Amino acid sequence: MPDLFDSLMPGVALPPGPVLRSARLALRPLHGEDVAAFHRLINDWDICRRVPDAPFPYPESQAQDWIDAAAAGREAGRAEQFAIVETLSGTLVGCAGLTFSKDRKDAELGYWIGRQYWRQGYALEAVRRLTEWAFASLPIAQITAVVAADNEGSLAVLRHLSFTQTGKGHRVFSCRPGQKLPVRHFALARDVEAPVETPALVAVQKSATLLVVAAALIDQQGRVLLARRPEGRKMAGLWEFPGGKLEPGETPEAALARELREELGLEADPKDFAPFVFASHAYDTFHLLMPVFLCRRWQGEPQGREGQKLAWVAPGNLAEYPMPAADRPLIPMLRDFL
């Protein structure tokens, strides 16, 4: 299928920021050229009455201000706002974004879709893509949302995406100054447990113990190397120790040397692996047994060869990185030892 998105605005460079693609949509940074279309869509009572900060009528100057503020918010690390566009037509259909709490652990979700684009599943598609990207790419622990109690469409989207209702309250909406309207609070926490797989696989795996070997690579400043599982893998976005499953007939040390070569492009000698600690954790679908070796000597510069982002982390900061459930008990031990 042809993709006209790249020729969407010939001669106009998109502002910096990620572009997220889904089956029919692209979520891209908002642009000064979007003001007219943004204003045409949002200046609608049916939209403004559902968006907390939208007055009605919605002045065109506010559309410009909002787009400018979105760019400033991204630059300052306060928010990630996106235009939602149909990939094939390049038409703006709505907006979706996340605003971060000060500690960046929480992100509040906001979105709206122009009325003529309702009932096509666009909100679900865009919000699903945004939440998957956010957990895979940002250090957030949860995504929250506040929705007007009568906004059935939005409530359905959030429930479909496994958000859970955390409470009820009241909130002022700019379109009805002086009134507090009933709202529902929702949250979706980062999943740190391995996902449930097909029943057949679960039957085989449930009783099985999976042996995975991992390394705490320590650099000269005493920092530990963590790798972030890339988008598209199970538990995407979580930070882990480099390593992987043993192949048949392999010793843990040989498997670790192979994984370090394959994943990071490092050459390490098994003689430099010192047994340190192990994780033993019951995930829903398998039991993980993971010996962790310390290693301070290797050859080469670590590179994320499988698309994973890498970080050298001071022991005192390890707890700030979201990790698989199995890894969490290891952190205090590493911190005390280093």
Ligand SMILES: Nc1nc2c([nH]c(=O)n2[C@@H]2O[C@H](COP(=O)(O)OP(=O)(O)OP(=O)(O)O)[C@@H](O)[C@H]2O)c(=O)[nH]1
């Ligand atoms: N390497 C590594 N794996 C870990 C850690 N903690 C933890 O729960 N695991 C789990 O151990 C398993 C390691 O498998 P892996 O990296 O070889 O392979 P994978 O499941 O990502 O993908 P694959 O089966 O397609 O190769 C995964 O289920 C992973 O989530 C960790 O700190 N390092």
